[in-house]
Amino acid sequence: MLDYLISIMLTAGIYAIFALGLNLQWGYSGLLNFGHVAFMAIGAYATVLLGMNGVPLIFAVLAGMVLAGACGAFLGVATLRLREDYLAIVTIGFSEIIRFLLLNWSSLTRGSFGLYGYPRPLEGLVAHEDYNIVLAGIVIIVLLLVYALLEVLAKSPWGRVLKSVRDDEAVSISLGKNAFSYKVQALALGSAIAALSGSLLAFYLQYINPNNFQPIETFYAWIMVIMGGSGSNRGTIVGAILLWGFFSTTRFLEGYISFSPSASSAARMVIIGVILIGLMMFRPQGLFGRKEDLAVGK
């Protein structure tokens, strides 16, 4: 049972970090990133591959973040001067390109066999059976640091410009702000945060393969952000905990109900869909969102 709670904590924590990156882009900047999982994959693979080649893990994680941040910035520069929805289309394409690249670049990634047996932090220092507890501690510390960073930035003049770009770009520009540059910055930072969550996911799973990074993961992050309330970092974390709590308890109950695995996973998605629709009807701003945030264009 304790193992079970710790595994929920780990996944919820890792996905909370992942979703916080998206909340920076969507909640604070209004950017439609539908390929968030690509940056998680980049972080995971970069960290694992560099770690296997003897790079100290802290640098391997940082390298993954820099690489993902650069990719996010590149996609932003390429699309953000065009219409807004181009970013959505290009990011969703990018996430599938990354997954196919990982599947087919077998000499580097071993394709669908995946990678395992790679170094993990503090591995020699902790007994194997205690490892997940220690990793959960690391995840929670990282989560708190990311949360604190984003809270400070969101309430800072930098975050104020982001919000103004989200609300009405023309206003920011009329007041001398380079709106384009801020959008690129938000994409880069959010992508780097996704990469960080990818590194942690790799440490937790001990085995990664390209199918860990299906487009559905991106939409889990969207559900967390929307459920918690776009633009609320706290809400996003609560959204992550609720969604993983739900996944885990239903998986737990599965043992008692004679559903086939595919039927029960479909049933889960239906239930989540119904909950989301209900939430949008009765509390459209999300659990932690502010009602005023919906008063756009009024």
Next chain:
Amino acid sequence: MENEILRIEGAIKRFGGLLAVDGCSLSVQEGTIVGLIGPNGAGKSTLFDLISGFVRPDAGSIIFSGKQIGGLPAYRIARLGLVRTFQIPRALMRMTVLENMMLGSQNQTGEMIFRPILSWGRVQAQERSIEKKAEEILKFFDLLRMKDEYAGSMSGGQKKMLEMARALMADPRLLLLDEPFSGVNPALSERLIERIKMLREKGLTIMIIEHAIPYVLALSDELYVLNKGAILANGRPDQVISDPKVFEAYLGVGFDAQH
């Protein structure tokens, strides 16, 4: 002409087949208020778009305090001290009135990513002084009591006032006001006129588009009349307004609109 702050020569802007601005030339002296009137669709707002860089001119030159600014990105033009407001007020709805105001301030250290953390003390000190300035300007516009409310909850007239107040946060040298009195009730408008005059006393140069002729007459040192994208008349407001050509331009449009 030694105090000329803005000079436009032969500005042209086409939208498809429509010549919205058709070879406009004008000159603005520093520290004056210049009125811009003309029938609906004359191209007044488009001219502001050209000056502020929101729309690129197809031809012509725009010189702001000796510098050619035609073709510069709009945010760079704003940084030079040429700030515009919008005809339809654009409040940042999901931000508070105070946040709207504080955004307007220029050269904020904390607007650079990570500086709010790396230069915490400096950014906090700047924030305090920006907030103080924002409160002073809000007071000037009678909006101080609304400072913590969402801009989305303001009335149309209040949004117009906020728009002007926010532009002033940028310490502009030249302020472009597009119909600042629309939606503002008459009593408030009278006060706004006094406030705009006070800004001129402080040395600010203002270009103002306005339909209400009495307000234009009360404020302008010089008046331009735009019709079908071209300057129809300019000069002292009282002389311009009694020009039969100007009368006809307005009447013509009024007539068309009825049929």
